[in-house]
Amino acid sequence: MRGRISVVALLEKYGWERLKHPPYSPDLSPPDFDLFPKLKEPLRGIRFPNLDILxxxxxxxxxxxxxxxVLCGIQALPKRWQSCIDKxxxxxxGL
Structure with missing residues (x-):
């Protein structure tokens, strides 16, 4: 069995550039804070008899x-971004 090599070590070994990515935040993801709640809320508590009906x-x-x-969610993004920066x-x- 081969020993475990970290991703960083492999990047260095092959001379690949390491790209910096911002951390993921569900507060900045429109589907997470706007779309999914709008989809989930009306379906909450309902039992569906099969997957097709769901x-x-x-x-x-x-x-x-x-x-x-979904314009409301899109229009709310700048306020959401600023709140994330402020915090x-x-x-x-609950924003």
Whole structure:
């Protein structure tokens, strides 16, 4: 069995450049703070008899969201970004 080599060691071994990525924050991800709650809330507590019916209901809900528009979530992004900056990356509760 081969010994474990860290990813950083492999990057250095092959001379590959290490790219810096910002940390992931669900507070900055529109699907996490806007879309998924809008999809989940109306379905909360409902038991679906099978996967096909669940898929149909989720698809219907997505169509309804598209019809209503998700512009509110998009327009809220700058405020969300600023809150994340103000909190220095800490979790944003209920914004």
């Amino acid at each position: 898929n149909e209901e989720v698809s219907r809900r997505i169509r309804d969201l598209n019809k209503d528009g 220095q990356g800490d979790y944003i509760e």
